């Protein structure tokens with residue numbers, strides 16, 4: 041496929057999985073707002089408003105992560121129940137184009153959530169040139185690794201129910217345990233150690249550092265970027281070599 | 289002669305994790321000529337879908353070689369994929385799309401321009417009588433209409449090789465014939481079509497050549513006429529009425545049917561039997577054996593050991 045063909049393909053997937061389904065079910069959009077907003081609400085109430093800032097930065101990260109989780113169940117459903125992956129495999133469309141297009145289409149659903157958090161982010165006075173650059177960079181990396189992970193898993197799952205069973209586990213590892221909604225220092229020592237294994241910990245640390253919710257030295261930030269980047273790259277490699285585009 | 293569209297040599301497939309370790313394909317060799325319609329028939333579980341999926345680069349094989357349009361399915365997938373299209377068995381169109389969107393977006397996905405895609409979508413929907421429902425959501429279509437939409441989608445494409453795994457399952461007789469016409473049209477445009485079917489009249493009406501697969505192996509292969517020529521008794525005579533069975537035995541292979549007998553015979557014996565029956569005022573019909581007869585014979589041999597119709601080892 042030429043670059044122009046790839047672009048056309050990409051746009052088609054965004055239309056097909058992003059824009060068109062909203063036409064039949066606009067409630068999808070509300071649904072994706074629901075979970076980060078309810079966390080924000082919960083956090084604000086419990087902390088008497090003290091942690092609302094963390095709710096906003098955490099909400100941004102969680103929204104990007106849930107774009108990945110959504111992708112995983114969609115791709116599993118399409119592959120397994122509709123045999124849509126087989127239709128795409130036996131066509132000029134290459135796997136990366138399919139995944140990128142589907143990932144972009146999931147992002148369509150995240151736009152309302154992102155918009156709300158971006159507005160709160162600006163209203164709360166978090167937006168500086170540095171923080172905006174950090175947030176954009178971190179969100180792109182989070183979206184990247186979530187997508188790569190989602191695609192790889194989706195080619196292994198035998199049916200959609202499996203993805204529902206896995207989702208809580210994945211969100212435990214990626215969103216509950218890591219200090220996305222509070223500073224790392226709130227966690228007891230052992231939990232801080234465990235959280236170090238989740239890439240979202242570094243994403244959150246970077247974002248929290250950039251808006252002054254936590255103090256980070258330049259060298260810690262460099263390490264955080266390095267780890268987040270390495271994890272994303274590793275998951276891309278796993279997707280490239282281990283995802284089952286062709287069934288073994 | 290141009291190189292065949294598909295060349296399979298000794299293709300075997302053992303699914304990973306298969307308990308018995310029995311191969312789904314067991315050294316299958318086939319040659320599908322370019323620009324024709326090639327039929328794959330065989331019982332449930334014979335290995336048709338497995339073969340189609342390997343050739344369509346959706347499934348890896350265990351051993352053997354398979355080339356599609358001269359390219360190796362193991363190493364040159366990308367070049368093959370650029371030129372193929374497939375309706376998988378049991379695939380369903382995305383249910384939140386409208387009928388015309390299924391076809392149109394598929395063509396766009398393959399990289400076609402909007403103008404081309406729009407024109408081809410219209411033609412394909414028209415060809416399969418789907419224009420009336422083109423604005424309808426797939427979730428509101430009947431099962432047969434959904435299947436037709438998938439056929440329209442692939443037949444509208446510019447692929448050189450099209451894989452249709454049971455394209456007409458669940459279609460009414462008129463719709464089936466519309467699909468046949470569309471398949472023939474595609475073949476006239478020099479596209480190669482590999483299709484599987486359980487409708488033997490369909491296999492016979494459509495396929496230039498066909499292969500009968502049994503337990504992952506090729507049992508018979510050739511044009512429908514060649515398959516018939518390989519058969520020991522190429523004629524079938526049906527007689528109704530009170531006839532003593534032992535008087536028929538000398539003409540060929542006899543089996544009892546509701547209200548009469550079915551006799552498989554060679555041509556001279558068939559003629560003689562017909563004359564004999566007419567002299568006695570019996571009602572009869574006579575004709576060449578159908579693909580179904582051959583199928584039942586070859587495949588049914590394991591079930592019904594004494595109905596010798598096809599010649600043993602006739603395969604080259």
Ligand SMILES: Nc1ncnc2c1ncn2[C@@H]1O[C@H](COP(=O)(O)OP(=O)(O)OP(=O)(O)O)[C@@H](O)[C@H]1O
Pocket residue numbers: 303306312330331332333334335336337338339377
């Ligand atoms: N994904 C799979 N994993 C393990 N075994 C499989 C798988 N798919 C098919 N098989 C086995 O491989 C054999 C061939 O199956 P295949 O689907 O190719 O048959 P088929 O000729 O297409 O049958 P049908 O007419 O029912 O569609 C069967 O024994 C089947 O049980």
Ligand SMILES: [Mg+2]
Pocket residue numbers: 336337338377453
């Ligand atoms: Mg099958």
